Amino acid sequence: MSQTVVEVKNLVKRYKELIALDNFNMKIEKGEVFGLLGPNGSGKTTTINCILSLLNYNNGEIKVFGEEMKNTRYDLKKKIGVVMQDVAVFDELNVYDNIDYFCGLYIGDKETRKKYVEEAIEFVGLENFKKFRPKKLSGGLLRRLNIACGIAHKPELIILDEPTVAVDPQSRNKILEGITELNRKGATIIYTSHYMEEVEQICTHILIMDKGKNVAEGTSDELKRSIKNTENVIVDVRNLDEKHVEAMKKLNHVYEVKYMSDRLVIKCAGGRHNISHVIDYFADNNLDYDRIYSELPTLNDVFLEITGTSLRDQEA
Amino acid sequence: MIVFKTFFKVLSRYKFSMIMYLAIALAIITIMSGFNSSGNASYYSVSQGIIVLDNDKSEVSRGLIAYLETINYIYEDDYTEEQITDMIYYTKASNYLIIPEGFGEAFLSDSGNPLKIESTKEVDTRMGYTVEAEMDSYLKLTANYMKGGYSFSEADELSRESLADMSAVNMVSEVVIQDDKIFTVFTILPYALLTLLCSAVLPVILRFGTMLISRRTGISSLPSVKKQSMLALASALVTIGMICVLIIISSLLSGEMLTARWALIAIDVIVFSMTAVMIIIALSSFGINPEAAPAITNIVALSFSFLGGIFVPIEHLGGTAKAIGQFLPTYWYSEAIERIKSGGGLNDIAICLGIQLLFGLMVMVIGMLYGRYNLRKAE
Ligand SMILES: Nc1ncnc2c1ncn2[C@@H]1O[C@H](COP(=O)(O)OP(=O)(O)O)[C@@H](O)[C@H]1O
Ligand SMILES: [Mg+2]
Numbered sequence: 001m002s003q004t005v006v007e008v009k010n011l012v013k014r015y016k017e018l019i020a021l022d023n024f025n026m027k028i029e030k031g032e033v034f035g036l037l038g039p040n041g042s043g044k045t046t047t048i049n050c051i052l053s054l055l056n057y058n059n060g061e062i063k064v065f066g067e068e069m070k071n072t073r074y075d076l077k078k079k080i081g082v083v084m085q086d087v088a089v090f091d092e093l094n095v096y097d098n099i100d101y102f103c104g105l106y107i108g109d110k111e112t113r114k115k116y117v118e119e120a121i122e123f124v125g126l127e128n129f130k131k132f133r134p135k136k137l138s139g140g141l142l143r144r145l146n147i148a149c150g151i152a153h154k155p156e157l158i159i160l161d162e163p164t165v166a167v168d169p170q171s172r173n174k175i176l177e178g179i180t181e182l183n184r185k186g187a188t189i190i191y192t193s194h195y196m197e198e199v200e201q202i203c204t205h206i207l208i209m210d211k212g213k214n215v216a217e218g219t220s221d222e223l224k225r226s227i228k229n230t231e232n233v234i235v236d237v238r239n240l241d242e243k244h245v246e247a248m249k250k251l252n253h254v255y256e257v258k259y260m261s262d263r264l265v266i267k268c269a270g271g272r273h274n275i276s277h278v279i280d281y282f283a284d285n286n287l288d289y290d291r292i293y294s295e296l297p298t299l300n301d302v303f304l305e306i307t308g309t310s311l312r313d314q315e316a
Numbered sequence: 317m318i319v320f321k322t323f324f325k326v327l328s329r330y331k332f333s334m335i336m337y338l339a340i341a342l343a344i345i346t347i348m349s350g351f352n353s354s355g356n357a358s359y360y361s362v363s364q365g366i367i368v369l370d371n372d373k374s375e376v377s378r379g380l381i382a383y384l385e386t387i388n389y390i391y392e393d394d395y396t397e398e399q400i401t402d403m404i405y406y407t408k409a410s411n412y413l414i415i416p417e418g419f420g421e422a423f424l425s426d427s428g429n430p431l432k433i434e435s436t437k438e439v440d441t442r443m444g445y446t447v448e449a450e451m452d453s454y455l456k457l458t459a460n461y462m463k464g465g466y467s468f469s470e471a472d473e474l475s476r477e478s479l480a481d482m483s484a485v486n487m488v489s490e491v492v493i494q495d496d497k498i499f500t501v502f503t504i505l506p507y508a509l510l511t512l513l514c515s516a517v518l519p520v521i522l523r524f525g526t527m528l529i530s531r532r533t534g535i536s537s538l539p540s541v542k543k544q545s546m547l548a549l550a551s552a553l554v555t556i557g558m559i560c561v562l563i564i565i566s567s568l569l570s571g572e573m574l575t576a577r578w579a580l581i582a583i584d585v586i587v588f589s590m591t592a593v594m595i596i597i598a599l600s601s602f603g604i605n606p607e608a609a610p611a612i613t614n615i616v617a618l619s620f621s622f623l624g625g626i627f628v629p630i631e632h633l634g635g636t637a638k639a640i641g642q643f644l645p646t647y648w649y650s651e652a653i654e655r656i657k658s659g660g661g662l663n664d665i666a667i668c669l670g671i672q673l674l675f676g677l678m679v680m681v682i683g684m685l686y687g688r689y690n691l692r693k694a695e
Contacts, residue, residue: 052535078537088528091606092329093322104318105536149532 003030004066005157005188006051011060013046013212020046021057022212028190028205033183035203036192037299039311043212044192045085048161052082064157078106081155081187085162087146089134096121096130099148106153120152123181125174140171147175151182158182159190164198176202196299196311206299210307220299227305228255228269229297233278235264237289244285251277319524319538319546326523327554330516333610337515338561341508344627345569349500364443365409367391367400374420379472381415383454386476388447404436406635410443412436413451423459424468430455443631445658453479498570499657502581505562506588506646507621512558514613517551518596519606526606551593559589577656580665584652587669591645594676598683603690620646645672 006028013021020043028034036044049055051062053071062069064076089098099117107113121127124144134142143163151158160179164172180202183189193199199206200220207217216223240259248264249257253271257264268274275294282289303311366388370377381390391409403409414434422431433451437444454475461471523529524547533543563582567573599612621627623637624646630638641647652668 054531054535072539074537074539077535080535082532082535084528084532086528088532090322090326090523090529092326092523097322097325101318101322102532102536104322105533105538108317 004028005030005032005064006190007061007063008047008051009061009063011047011050011057011062013043013050013055013057020212021050021060024060024209024212025214026207028188030188031183031186032205033179033189033191033203035199035206036190036209037194037196037199037206037303037311038192038209039194039309042194042209044194044209045161046212047209048082048159048190048192051159052077052080078153079156081151081153081158083147083150083158083160083163085165085192087134087142089142089145089149091134094131094133095126095137095145095148098134098145099152102149103152106155116152116154120148123151123178124148138168139166140168143167144171144175147178151187155187157188157190161192162194163191164193164195172198194311196303200299208299208303208306210303215306216302223299223302224297227297227302229267229301229305230270231268231274232295232297232301233266233268233275234293234295235266235278235282235289236262236291237264237287238262240264240287244281244287248278248281251281317546319533319543320550323520323524323547323550326520327516327550330519333515333613334512337511337613338508341504341511342565344507345501345504345566348504348627349497349569364388364411364447365391365403366447367395367403367409367412369412369414371417372415372419375468376420376423377415379458379468380451380454383472383476383479384447384450386480387450400436404438405638407438407443407631407638410437410631411447413447423455424462430459438631442629496570496572496657498566498572498578498581499653501566501570502585503626503650503653505566505585506592506624506649507617507626508562509558509585509589509592510617510620511613512562513555513592513596514599514616515609517554518599518612519609521547521551521596521600522604522606522609525600525603527603551596555589555593559585580656580660580662581653583662584649584656584665584669587672588645588649591672591676594680595645598679601683601687603687620644623647625650643675645675648672648675 004027006026008024008026011021011024012019024043024047026036026047036047038044046055050057050060051064051069053069053073064073065079067073067076069076090101093101096117099120100113103113103116103120107116121130124147126141126144126148129137129141134145137145143166147160147163150160158179163179164175167175176198179189179191191199191203204219205217206220206223208215208223216226218226242259245257245259245264248254248266251266251274253268253274254266255269256267258267259265266274266278271277275292279292282292300311303309364387366384368381368384368390370381370392381392384390391403395403400409400412404412412435414436416431416433419431419433435444435448435451437447457475457478458468458471461474462468466474524533524543534540563585567578572578595616599616604612623633623641624630624644625633625641626646626649630641630647630650633641648668648671652665655664655668
């Protein structure tokens with residue numbers, strides 16, 4: 001039987017006029033890698049801070065491990081590990097001492113702690129940097145230190161808030177692999193990000209949020225199946241006449257055609273041979289093109305269809 | 317425990333600045349104590365303004381005033397009480413002397429019980445004592461000559477001659493001021509303590525209090541009360557350690573320890589330290605970046621020390637500086653030292669100690685209120 005680790009019901013959080021969380025609901029089961037996907041400013045960090053009782057909220061209910069979460073529930077906090085969006089470490093302490101401090105907040109016993117700290121260092125691959133102070137670490141290594149500080153005490157629930165922002169690809173892969181590994185060892189994970197590729201890669205359950213609301217959730221496949229978009233045909237082509245764009249809208253299964261910066265995107269709902277219909281059209285009209293290919297919808301298309309804006313647009 | 321242990325780990329990163337500021341303080345003490353023993357004259361030969369109200373108008377009172385006028389400047393107009401207060405406050409005059417009616421008669425009657433001249437002065441100024449000393453020497457000497465059979469006018473002339481032979485400095489140091497090293501050395505101690513606290517303890521507390529670290533610590537299973545008490549305990553221990561080191565160094569430098577006045581000074585030091593810790597707590601509520609600690613150290617330690625009369629006696633400061641200085645605990649610390657120097661006991665310095673603590677409490681409350689307000693604003 002599955003066991004609910006975190007339950008958020010009708011959560012409302014206002015910052016003065018701004019409604020950051022608008023009757024937000026979320027339920028996380030034991031053993032999941034739960035992805036909280038949303039553009040910047042959609043309320044991911046606010047949600048996490050409410051769960052951790054760092055913020056007071058205006059309305060709603062939060063349960064962790066089946067019990068009401070409060071600032072003074074130190075027994076519940078003991079089972080949670082947090083990697084915050086902003087790196088929180090002591091500039092004055094080296095890598096080892098930083099992890100030792102944050103682990104020490106949970107683990108009193110010296111011997112156990114020593115073992116845990118060493119394991120955490122090994123886990124994030126900072127063995128060669130134990131005596132380095134944070135200022136001497138690159139962005140990626142600093143993020144790894146931040147993660148080590150959050151997970152060293154071996155928590156049952158690990159919350160990571162955008163742990164890969166501004167991280168080089170090598171560190172990013174290491175981090176993502178690490179999270180999967182932690183989950184394999186039994187930890188439940190909450191992972192927030194505005195990068196859909198990451199969420200798609202590691203999360204077993206994805207919740208898409210926008211403007212403080214839960215707009216869709218499910219597995220990656222479920223989400224993609226829930227929208228009408230089934231295929232996107234993309235053509236790199238120069239100086240295409242407007243009349244062709246209009247004509248292609250009339251092709252079977254096509255419901256939207258956009259032509260921007262020498263790229264034609266044809267959105268299709270259903271149908272099996274959409275790309276060949278497009279190729280045929282180009283051949284029939286004797287048109288040249290550089291490249292043509294077909295893509296399955298991404299989480300970005302899911303987001304686009306539900307909210308009318310693109311995840312990527314808001315990234316800029 | 318981990319908070320306590322980490323406090324010292326972080327503190328150890330600031331050992332260089334601690335050593336540096338301790339060295340600076342020692343250098344200042346050495347320079348100042350050398351300067352003081354050779355440079356007294358420059359303070360005391362300065363002529364003072366004196367406001368005189370002569371209710372007696374006798375030969376003796378006029379003689380006394382005439383003598384004082386040879387060294388100082390005499391104001392003898394009809395001033396209002398307010399004007400007098402202002403003149404003394406702005407150091408235009410160091411003393412306000414009221415010569416009572418019948419003063420001359422009593423002096424000449426040889427009853428051995430002369431009427432007292434009322435002298436109002438700024439308690440902390442050495443100038444005030446200087447004038448009193450001048451007055452005292454003149455009257456005693458004149459009385460002695462008269463006992464030897466001279467008339468007042470002869471005695472007056474003889475006294476003036478012999479007093480003119482003596483330098484003002486000698487007179488002063490013989491009669492009132494025992495400028496012992498202990499006072500010079502301990503006067504500078506607050507500067508040392510403030511720099512040490514601001515450059516080492518403050519940044520550590522600030523580091524634990526930065527938004528990121530305190531939030532990250534706050535979501536852990538360590539109760540915040542426990543964290544706060546660990547921080548308080550560690551800061552207290554470090555401060556006590558610093559006080560002990562400073563008292564021992566100062567005692568060794570002044571060659572005096574465990575005397576009655578040493579004990580009084582030590583009490584003053586302890587009270588000042590408590591105040592300084594409260595100032596640090598207040599500063600830490602303002603969410604300042606720990607990297608700003610060196611700047612804060614210089615601003616707080618230097619301004620408090622200058623305006624509080626630690627480097628330069630307060631009477632040498634201008635009116636505005638003096639006015640500001642009186643609100644600072646450093647001023648009341650040095651005031652207590654001055655009072656101990658002129659023979660005051662615990663009763664005499666109690667008010668100075670009280671004001672220091674009051675200052676500390678006040679800024680601490682302001683800091684806490686600000687911290688609360690900020691917390692609410694962040695919501
Ligand atoms: N302390 C704050 N005061 C006022 N508004 C805030 C505060 N923190 C966040 N917000 C606003 O709340 C919204 C949600 O922010 P946040 O939870 O940080 O989003 P995300 O983590 O998804 O990027 C944003 O519009 C943001 O500007
Ligand atoms: Mg965020």
